[in-house]
Amino acid sequence: MLSLTHRSIFLFLAVFVLTILFYRKQWLESWNAQIPIFVVYTVKPDEVKPIHQQPSKEAVELDFLKNLTAWPSTPPLLLNFSWNDTSDPRHSTFTVLPKRGGGQWHVGDELEVVIKMYNFHGVAGKVVDHLNGSYSAVFPLLWEGNVQVQVILVHSSEAVTVLQQLNRMQPHRIYFQSLFRSGSLTETTTCNVYINASQQQLCNYTDLHTGEQWFCYKPRKLSCDARVTHAMGGFRKNIKRQEEMLFQRGINMKVSIPPLNHPNISVLPRVEDQTRGIGDIVRTEPSGYYYGGAWRPLDGTKVHQFNSSSAVSQCLRGKGLHLFGDSTIRQWFEYFIASFPGICPSGWGFLRIEMFCYKPVFLQGLKKFDLHSSKQAGPLMALDYPNNILVTSRCHGPPIRFANVPVTQLRYVANELDHIEGGPNTVVVIGVWSHFSTFPVDVYIRRLQNIRKAVVRLLSRAPRTLVVIRTANPKALTVYETLTNSDWYSIQGDKLLRAVFKGLNVHLVDAWDMVLAHHLPHDLHPQPPIIKNMIDVLLSYICPPPTDQTRGNH
Numbered sequence: 228m229l230s231l232t233h234r235s236i237f238l239f240l241a242v243f244v245l246t247i248l249f250y251r252k253q254w255l256e257s258w259n260a261q262i263p264i265f266v267v268y269t270v271k272p273d274e275v276k277p278i279h280q281q282p283s284k285e286a287v288e289l290d291f292l293k294n295l296t297a298w299p300s301t302p303p304l305l306l307n308f309s310w311n312d313t314s315d316p317r318h319s320t321f322t323v324l325p326k327r328g329g330g331q332w333h334v335g336d337e338l339e340v341v342i343k344m345y346n347f348h349g350v351a352g353k354v355v356d357h358l359n360g361s362y363s364a365v366f367p368l369l370w371e372g373n374v375q376v377q378v379i380l381v382h383s384s385e386a387v388t389v390l391q392q393l394n395r396m397q398p399h400r401i402y403f404q405s406l407f408r409s410g411s412l413t414e415t416t417t418c419n420v421y422i423n424a425s426q427q428q429l430c431n432y433t434d435l436h437t438g439e440q441w442f443c444y445k446p447r448k449l450s451c452d453a454r455v456t457h458a459m460g461g462f463r464k465n466i467k468r469q470e471e472m473l474f475q476r477g478i479n480m481k482v483s484i485p486p487l488n489h490p491n492i493s494v495l496p497r498v499e500d501q502t503r504g505i506g507d508i509v510r511t512e513p514s515g516y517y518y519g520g521a522w523r524p525l526d527g528t529k530v531h532q533f534n535s536s537s538a539v540s541q542c543l544r545g546k547g548l549h550l551f552g553d554s555t556i557r558q559w560f561e562y563f564i565a566s567f568p569g570i571c572p573s574g575w576g577f578l579r580i581e582m583f584c585y586k587p588v589f590l591q592g593l594k595k596f597d598l599h600s601s602k603q604a605g606p607l608m609a610l611d612y613p614n615n616i617l618v619t620s621r622c623h624g625p626p627i628r629f630a631n632v633p634v635t636q637l638r639y640v641a642n643e644l645d646h647i648e649g650g651p652n653t654v655v656v657i658g659v660w661s662h663f664s665t666f667p668v669d670v671y672i673r674r675l676q677n678i679r680k681a682v683v684r685l686l687s688r689a690p691r692t693l694v695v696i697r698t699a700n701p702k703a704l705t706v707y708e709t710l711t712n713s714d715w716y717s718i719q720g721d722k723l724l725r726a727v728f729k730g731l732n733v734h735l736v737d738a739w740d741m742v743l744a745h746h747l748p749h750d751l752h753p754q755p756p757i758i759k760n761m762i763d764v765l766l767s768y769i770c771p772p773p774t775d776q777t778r779g780n781h
Contacts, residue, residue, distance in 0.1 A: 285676065292672050295726055296719040301388040308385070308469060311346065316380040316482040318345040323376055323488055334371055334497040340364045342378055342484065368494045369516045369525070375491050378484040381704075381714055386473040386480070389466060390715050397465060398666050401711055403626065404460035405634070407446045407453040414446035417460060420626060420670055430454065434624070437641050437677045441625050457637055459628040464710060474709045481704050481749075514737040517744055522760040524737075530760075530767045540592065542770035543616045545652050550620040551640045552658030553627070554603070555738070556697060558752050559656070560620035562762060564595045564609050593618065603629040604636055623659050623674075626666070641681035649689025654769055657682075658697035658738075660724065661751065664716035671720055675727040686732055695768055696728055697761070700738040702751040712751070734768045736761050 321342040326332055341363050368374065382390070393400065403418040422429060422442045430451035432441040445451060474480050515524040522530055533539045550556045592611040600606050604627070607620040622629065624639035640657060647653060657678060663671040682694055699721040701714045721739055728735075738753070741761060747754045753761075 288676070289669065289672055292723055292726060293668055295722055296668055298387065298391070298719075301384045301391065304385060304388055304470070313346055313385045313473060313479065314344050314380060314383040315346050315479065316484045319343060319380070319484045320487040321376070321378045321484050321490075323486070323490060323492065332368055332492050332494045334368055334494055336368045336494075337365050338368055338374070338376070338492070340376055340378065366513065369513070370518050370523075371494055371496050372518075373491060374494055376486070377490070378486075380482050380484055381480065382709075383473060383479060386709075387715060389470045389473060390709075390713055393466070393710060394665065394667060394716075397463070400463045400465065401626075401628065401665050402460040402463070404458050405443045405454050406456040406458075406631075407449040408455045409449050409453045412448060414449050416444040416446055418443035418457070418625075420666060434639055434642070436645075437639050439624065439639055439674065439677065454634050457625060457627070457632045457634055458630045462707065462711065464707075466710070471706060474704075474706050476704060476706075480709065513744075514735075514740045515744070517760075520756065522741055522764060524764070528764070528767060529772045530763050531770070531772055533763055533766045536592075539766065540611070540614050540616070542766050543611075544614045545616070546654055546769065547617040547652060548619070548654045548656070549643075549647065550618070550656045550658075551643060552623055552656075552697065553661045555661060555700070555752060556656065556658035557603070557605070557607070557620050557622070558758065559697075559762065559765075560607055560609070560618060562755070562758050563618055564593055592616075600636065601629065601632055604632040606636065623662075626662050626670075628662050639677070641677040644678070644681035644685050647685060647692075649685050649692035651691040653689065654693045654695065655682075655685070656695045656697060656765065660699040660717065660720050661712060663720060664712045668719065668723065672723055672727070675724060679727050679731065682728075682731060682733065690732075693768060694731075694733040695736060695765055696724065696733055697736045698724060698738045700742040700751075700753060701749045703749050708751075736764050 319342065321340050324339045324341060326336060327339075332338070364378075398421075399419060404415050405418050407414045407416070416430075419442065420440055422444065424444065428445055430443045430445050432443065432451075432454075433439065434441075443451075443454065446453070513525065515522055515526075517523070521532060524530060531538075533542065550560055592613055593609050593616060594611070596608045596610050598606055598608055604622040605620050609618040610616070621636075621638060621643065622632070624637050627637075640659060644655065647655065649655075659674065659678065660671075663674065685692055686694065699717040701717065702708065702712070704713065718739075725735070738761060741757055742749055742753050745753075745757050747757060
């Protein structure tokens with residue numbers, strides 16, 4: 228049966244238009260950005276010396292990773308620039324080119340699309356891919372049936388310029404607070420990874436084991452030891468009106484580019500004498516595709532559909548599943564414990580569809596154990612006594628944009644991993660990405676390096692421990708989401724995550740491609756059908772089919 232599947236191409240315009248459906252082309256250009264002088268409440272990474280000097284090996288890796296995320300130069304914004312001179316997706320077009328050599332399309336062929344960009348005046352924009360206002364996107368045809376091509380402009384090059392400037396000049400735009408209490412006396416002060424103030428003005432909460440930095444302004448009357456909670460303080464939007472017009476949903480942000488010809492093609496089965504295999508032609512390296520609503524990875528992993536309670540319980544029997552990260556990982560915990568149709572657990576509203584909550588139907592015996600903890604941050608625990616199944620969830624350490632987290636529950640993932648014994652019945656899932664987007668990449672790189680070192684220690688003492696990494700994913704964008712968590716920020720972090728864990732005996736759940744390739748709208752917390760596919764991938768790593776027993780580097 229033929230399957231109608233959408234295949235999307237995302238575009239960022241950064242001097243030239245860049246597709247991010249298959250985004251793994253690495254730009255190895257370096258750029259020298261000057262960090263400005265900041266006032267109070269801002270951060271200035273280049274003036275804050277680390278507690279411990281980085282070894283030369285880590286310093287070399289830091290430079291390599293920063294170059295990995297270097298973006299081609301974007302045009303500076305003139306003081307009187309007009310957004311009408313920026314890229315307009317509705318004036319732009321894309322064309323599906325005929326098959327090279329003619330004939331019908333077959334599985335294994337490459338589909339080529341040419342995109343031409345224009346501004347709101349209908350004038351060709353500054354695109355240097357083909358030096359003529361156009362560029363090509365090539366991707367493989369991986370399945371049999373109907374294929375629909377969709378091209379989406381996420382941001383113009385001018386918008387990327389603003390996003391770059393924000394992280395260089397205003398990494399403090401999301402700020403945090405801590406409550407200090409002693410008896411009836413309370414005080415609240417501002418906190419962050421870096422604060423431009425003297426050490427005498429600060430409480431230093433740098434973690435002694437990992438070296439992860441965190442500071443708060445000293446309360447006036449209370450001691451630094453009186454800190455009791457952590458919370459997101461707020462968001463300072465400090466951009467000009469002209470700049471904000473670069474982020475208009477439905478106008479110039481995440482808008483489809485219209486096709487110049489018919490975007491649908493029919494793909495026939497692979498021909499017998501076709502000499503090139505899929506592995507030879509996938510120059511853009513997609514991690515998989517959907518067929519019949521099920522995710523099919525291209526790395527050789529066989530994904531089983533865990534559609535019954537007995538299948539899932541059998542897979543997890545005797546296992547301990549430990550989830551660490553942000554709310555996109557907590558979503559997996561909530562998916563496991565949801566059991567009643569029509570009733571959404573508290574905080575699970577993002578999974579509500581047409582007045583009903585998605586019912587996973589399995590793991591009826593898994594019950595949440597109330598630890599009287601924060602529903603956002605955790606720790607959270609669920610138990611299935613008859614099947615000896617334990618599932619836990621805990622948020623990562625600061626920066627974390629949750630409300631009123633007790634400081635006693637602020638734990639760094641690396642430290643938590645060091646307290647896990649590990650073994651063949653232990654599964655660790657890590658998803659750390661969404662809360663680091665407003666900071667210079669150094670902050671995220673250091674966090675990933677610390678987690679990696681802890682993973683190496685865990686696998687050294689317990690090699691049969693299964694470690695799974697959940698990647699970032701694209702999301703719906705408002706002005707707030709864009710200025711704090713744009714897909715442009717996320718894709719940079721995603722490159723870093725993949726590079727840091729490359730070569731380790733860990734598995735990836737490629738949330739980026741799984742959301743991007745699905746027909747459902749993008750969401751920070753993907754909708755249930757996508758989550759179900761993610762859980763199927765996770766369970767297939769835990770319980771591989773008989774023909775896929777080995778655990779290799781994915």
